[in-house]
Amino acid sequence: MKFTLKLKHFALTLSLVFIATASAQTNSKFKVVLDAGHGDHDFGATYHGFVEKNINLGIVLKLGKILESDPNVQVIYTRDNDTFVDLVERANIANRANANFFVSVHCNANKNNDAFGSETFVMGLSKSASSLAIAKKENAVITLEDNYKKKYSGYDPNSPESLISATLAQEEYLDQSIELASTIQDGLENKLNRKSRGVAQAPFMVLHKAFMPRVLVETGFISNLDEGTYLNSEEGQQNIAKTIADAVFRMKVEYFGGTMPVIDIKKYEKPIIKDSTPKVNVQTQTKDTSKEIKKTAEVKKIDINKPIFKTQLKASISKIESKPENFNGLDKISFVLEKDYYKYMYGETNDYVVAKMQLLEAKTKGYDSAFIVAFRNGVKISLNEALKK
Ligand SMILES: [Zn+2]
Known part of the structure; x- marks a missing residue:
């Protein structure tokens, strides 16, 4: 029932x-x-x-x-x-x-x-x-x-x-x-x-x-x-x-689509106090499994005519060098500059299942609010569109 x-x-x-x-x-x-x-x-x-x-x-x-x-x-x-x-x-x-x-x-x-x-x-x-x-x-x-x-x-x-x-x-x-x-x-x-x-x-x-x-x-x-x-x-x-x-x-x-309006945001004048309590990350898998995921992800070649999935890790106003030590050990970091944000992404695949595994890997590395984004010919598209046959 x-x-x-x-x-x-x-x-x-x-x-x-x-x-x-x-x-x-x-x-x-x-x-x-x-x-x-x-x-x-x-x-x-x-x-x-x-x-x-x-x-x-x-x-x-x-x-x-x-x-x-x-x-x-x-x-x-x-x-x-x-x-x-x-x-x-x-x-x-x-x-x-x-x-x-x-x-x-x-x-x-x-x-x-x-x-x-x-x-x-x-x-x-x-x-x-x-x-x-x-x-x-x-x-x-x-x-x-x-x-x-x-x-x-x-x-x-x-x-x-x-x-x-x-x-x-x-x-x-x-x-x-x-x-x-x-x-x-x-x-x-x-x-x-x-x-x-x-x-x-x-x-x-x-x-x-x-x-x-x-x-x-x-x-x-x-x-x-x-x-x-x-x-x-x-x-x-x-x-x-x-x-x-x-x-x-x-x-x-x-x-x-459409154009981005200019919105003038007045910064809060008092300096923000950084949160001293570290975020608790839930470890959902062992290191060995994450190695396996990497292997799976590396085997397949990218077809540029198909949608490409990446995992967005973070956005930042200042530029960060794309080396693993700046991204909790994750390599293959790419970025796009969208308006005033640098958006940093991990991995690259045509396979949504692999993308999900890469997302999981990013989360185990501490990127709790990471998410999957999709591109076609270098232009960002919605996941719904990317997953359409
Ligand atoms: Zn309320």
Whole structure:
């Protein structure tokens, strides 16, 4: 019984994907759904007099205005005032619109008032307890909804992992979601000069129900007085909005064409304090296996007439010499200069399965938010396009 249900879900997902792709091609506007977290009686986090729902809305409205300055972009808001919209409805608004991207905006909070920095999440299984805790907190709102037990049958808000089983069918959007998330974090760190806590995966209900590249940005900690003050200010919200808009435009230009607008982001004046706690990397395989992967990858010759897959490791404003010691021991590093970013990539293959192994290898070397990118004749194309026969 359970198996049949899962198959049904998979088939439904596939047909939704097809519909989304088909209609995205016939509609010329690039659609971005903006989701200001919380609203009305759901305040989100509150600290030092800062109220999360208001900050989220402030950033989202500013972000929408910037995106709409491009006549080819259509912005759809899940809420544009102080109202309550449930999590599934937020995702459904994006599904009904056949949106190209879904961006949910939130603020983080922690009992430890020293914690600060931004973090962008994509849907998935969490590797860390802290990511799981954030997902749990953001999902908790469903208990405020009417009939939540019926509506979210089988989902336990205290155990966000229960969302995972159904998400495998949505994997085709994962790479672009990670790329969007990384682009946002690159901007927040390099252009806005704010501390980045990186890209992470966690089971957020609002992301789980949406079928398109989608991210949830925790723009900063309102529990931190300094960061909360910035998030609560017009200037802070404006510059965070500009930074997220810059990232969305970048992705749009890369995959859907058009021109990149000039967005003047004012750097945060206080120097960022580098995170002293090292990131915990999950070792998923032994060294011997990674050698095997290398061998497999080296055997096949590259056919330049076919799509070429690479693993993007990082983007940086300054140039880094492409030697292994600068890339955690990884060799065969190539880079492209796109606008003001150098993008560093590992590996090169026509075989998507090999590309997946190279991605895994990059992750074991510490590049947690690495993702696969595809090129045809030197021009970046979407993975969906590259995987088409
Ligand atoms: Zn929130």
